[in-house]
Amino acid sequence: MTPNPLKTQADRRKERIDDLAATAGGSPSGTVTGAGEIEESPGVSLIASAWRRLRRNPVFLVGAGITLAFVVLAIIAPWIAPHDPTQGLLLDKVRQQSNPIPGSEPGFPLGADNRGRDLLSRLLVGAQQTLIVGVGATVIGLVGGLTLGTLAGAFGGWVDSFIMRIVDVMLSIPSLLLAMSLAAVAARPSQMTVILAIAIVEIPIFARLLRGSMLAVRSSDHVLAARALGVKQSAVVFRHIIPNSLAPVIVQATIVLATAIIDAAALSFLGLGNPDDRKPEWGQMLGASQEFLGDHPHLAFYPAACIIIVALGFTLMGESLREALDPKSRR
Incomplete structure (x- = not known):
């Protein structure tokens, strides 16, 4: 029995299409079942497609792991801290001339500071204060x-020009310098002054990003169709433009959170943060270690390492989200 040449050619064509799809690294939207026959599969949303890529991205997994560990640790820190971070349990071992910083010993693996307070407990509780400042x-x-x-x-015209000129002026000033100036204006430094100073610095970043995203969405087909159907301007803005413009803003918020933690540490290091050291914060601990940096560098190393690792986690996660949601970087 001789094979059917038409059927053999169709089978070869099907195998060739499947090989090309596999080589390209993507999954076809339909499966070829025969010559001229395609079995369609349901489409995938942008979020689902991004999540598929993120699950296989080791950079995102590392960043998400660091971020999750930091958040969980900050939440449960008061319950897992071995000692009260405000009590000088090793104060009797502090000698201003010979031993200003007690070293590690049983029950105090990282030693204590110049007031005899457990360094490990202060690092754990300080994670909570750092998270509050960064998220706030x-x-x-x-x-x-x-x-x-x-x-x-949404409005454009003179409203757009007026707001964007204010944003341009704020963006022209270095962020840390602007935050220092705003924090220095406060009559009494506190944790809230640090939060507000950093928040004001971040406002123009989000404003310009959302405005640019909205301008791009405003000229899209579905927005033009809604306007042609007579939909009110407020409904067009809040139902069509804003929901489709928030993805880059949310990604930027993840990256800005890392910057906020670093800026908060810088302000506390410069003495513009909360002066009450009964609520330890990593930047505050870093600033208090300057006096003993030469002989006891570990006082600065531990809080600095915590700041770097946490900021790295948020940055890795944010950059991975940006890449996954960017249509130009899809594979």
Whole structure:
């Protein structure tokens, strides 16, 4: 029995298409079942497609792991800290001339500071204060930026020009210098002044990003169709433009959170943060270690390492999210 040449050619064509799809590293939207026959499969949303790539991205997994560990540790820190971070349990071993910093001993693996307080306990509780400052500043900056960006992107005209000129002036000043100036204006430094100073610095970043995203979405086909159907301007903005413009802003918030933690540490290091050391914070601990940096560098190393690792985790996660949600970087 001789084989059917038409059927053999169709089978070869099908195998060739499947090989090309596999080589390209993507999955076809349909499966070829025969000559001229395609079995369609349901489409995948942008979020689902991004999640598929993120699950296989080791950079995202590392960043998400660091971030999750930091958040969990900050939440449970008061319960797992071995000692009260405000009590000088080793104060009797502090000698200003011979032994200003007690070393490690049983029950105190990292030693104590110049006031005899357990260094490990202060690092653990300090994670909670650092998280509060970073998240608080990012949330306030995000809300303010969304408000200004929505006004500029929705109304346009003189409203857009006025808001963007203010944003340009704020962006022209280095962020840390602007935060220092705002924190120095406060009559009494506190944790709230640090949060507000960093939040004000972040507002123009979110405002410009949302405004640019809204301008791109405003000229899309579905927005033009909604306007052609007579949909009200407010409904077009809040139902069509803003929901489709938030993805890059959310990704930027993840990256800005890392910057907020670093800026908060810098302000505390310069003495512009919360002066009450009964609530330890990593930047505050870093600033207090300057006096003993030459002979006891570990006092600065531990809080600095915590700041670097946490900021790295948020940065890796944010950059991975940005790459996964960017249509140009899809494979």
